Amino acid sequence: MSDNEIELKLKLYLTNGGIECPFCGSRSIEGNAIGTDQGIAWQRISCVECGSEWMDQYVLSVVDYASISVGIDDNLYADGLWGEHPDFPSEDWRYEVNNEDTVLGYWEWCTHKEEEEGNDGHSN
Numbered sequence: 001m002s003d004n005e006i007e008l009k010l011k012l013y014l015t016n017g018g019i020e021c022p023f024c025g026s027r028s029i030e031g032n033a034i035g036t037d038q039g040i041a042w043q044r045i046s047c048v049e050c051g052s053e054w055m056d057q058y059v060l061s062v063v064d065y066a067s068i069s070v071g072i073d074d075n076l077y078a079d080g081l082w083g084e085h086p087d088f089p090s091e092d093w094r095y096e097v098n099n100e101d102t103v104l105g106y107w108e109w110c111t112h113k114e115e116e117e118g119n120d121g122h123s124n
Contacts, residue, residue, distance in 0.1 A: 010054075017094045018056060021047035031056070062105040085110040 001023075013022035020027050026049035034043045041058040084090050088110045096102040102109055 015098060017098070018045075021050060021052060022054070023047065023052040024050040026050065034058075062103065062108075088113050 009022040013020065019029075021029050024047060026047055028048035030046055030048060032044045032046075034041050036042075039060040041060075043056045043058070044053060045056050046053045085107075090106055093102070093106050093109050096109070102112075104112060
């Protein structure tokens with residue numbers, strides 16, 4: 001595989017939110033422990049299907065304090081911060097982030113969507 005092909009596959013991996021192996025397309029990927037240092041985090045990722053390994057790097061870009069302390073019903077946090085609002089899929093938020101339509105953190109984005117729709121924050 002050429003360097004250009006690898007670069008294109010890695011760009012697609014980022015665009016898709018890192019949910020599939022950039023080399024074989026499998027969703028059977030696993031991550032090791034996350035390391036951190038001065039606003040940067042990294043994680044070794046491997047594909048169960050093809051055996052490829054790579055390193056994801058994360059950069060602190062948003063602090064979502066406001067939506068944690070106010071605005072979101074505590075019942076929505078039943079699954080912790082990694083849970084999902086019943087009316088606003090995180091996939092929709094990732095789409096808006098990737099298209100640079102929002103810079104809000106997920107839960108703050110949910111609060112904003114509730115306000116836009118006049119929603120009380122619960123599924124009907």
